[in-house]
Amino acid sequence: MLASVTAVRTVLLPFLLLTLFAFFGGCKQTVESQTAAWKSNVKKVESLQAKYPGFKPALQARIDEATPIHEAAGSLDGDAAIDKLKSANSTLMKGFVGELDKVEAVSKKLREARVEVTAKASDASIREGAKVAAADAEKALSRAEEVLKKGAKNPNDADAVLKKVLGDLETAQRAIDKVSGVQSDKDDKAKADKDDKAKADKDAKEAVADWKCQYCGNMNKHDHTECGGCGAGKSGKKPDAAAKK
Numbered sequence: 001m002l003a004s005v006t007a008v009r010t011v012l013l014p015f016l017l018l019t020l021f022a023f024f025g026g027c028k029q030t031v032e033s034q035t036a037a038w039k040s041n042v043k044k045v046e047s048l049q050a051k052y053p054g055f056k057p058a059l060q061a062r063i064d065e066a067t068p069i070h071e072a073a074g075s076l077d078g079d080a081a082i083d084k085l086k087s088a089n090s091t092l093m094k095g096f097v098g099e100l101d102k103v104e105a106v107s108k109k110l111r112e113a114r115v116e117v118t119a120k121a122s123d124a125s126i127r128e129g130a131k132v133a134a135a136d137a138e139k140a141l142s143r144a145e146e147v148l149k150k151g152a153k154n155p156n157d158a159d160a161v162l163k164k165v166l167g168d169l170e171t172a173q174r175a176i177d178k179v180s181g182v183q184s185d186k187d188d189k190a191k192a193d194k195d196d197k198a199k200a201d202k203d204a205k206e207a208v209a210d211w212k213c214q215y216c217g218n219m220n221k222h223d224h225t226e227c228g229g230c231g232a233g234k235s236g237k238k239p240d241a242a243a244k245k
């Protein structure tokens with residue numbers, strides 16, 4: 001208990017100080033941090049254009065929309081400049097751009113879950129559910145790939161496409177998670193049953209095992225409650241003075 005309180009303190013205190021520092025120190029740096037964010041976002045959009053050529057026009061439209069906002073920040077000071085930069089960043093990354101940026105990770109997770117749920121299924125009914133969920137995931141993944149390859153001409157179409165793709169992938173992921181949940185409930189139950197059985201076996205064995213007296217070392221039959229050598233109790237009660245001599 002004391003150890004865990006100390007551990008919490010040693011972990012939390014630096015964290016708290018860092019948070020405070022980030023909060024108070026961060027205010028002054030926001031123009032810089034927003035500028036850095038802008039640079040990294042532009043890079044991100046450029047790499048998305050390379051990865052998803054079908055979305056190139058829609059991504060370009062976003063750059064064209066956000067760049068003047070970014071440039072306008074250059075003639076502003078303080079909070080006004082910060083706000084302008086924030087607005088440039090959110091204009092660039094909103095909707096389909098941010099979603100396009102995360103769709104790869106979502107797909108990867110689903111692909112892994114798909115393999116795992118099939119491998120782990122332990123009985124016929126779960127195997128059947130896993131098979132269906134994995135097949136649906138496969139379909140959602142190849143649909144997504146196809147649609148992402150096709151791309152979209154403008155930001156509005158791209159928003160609709162990404163919303164559909166992510167919705168599809170998330171539905172497939174939820175179906176797999178549901179099957180995995182059933183499986184892990186079963187695993188937990190099987191483990192608990194096994195533990196219960198092991199304990200019952202151990203208790204049963206102990207019930208008929210000879211026991212060794214902890215005071216004199218005499219071996220006693222399981223149904224003797226007192227040591228034949230010194231009179232001590234089976235449960236470890238000390239031998240009384242008379243029996244001890």
Ligand SMILES: [Zn+2]
Pocket residue numbers: 213214215216217218227228229230231232
């Ligand atoms: Zn004894």
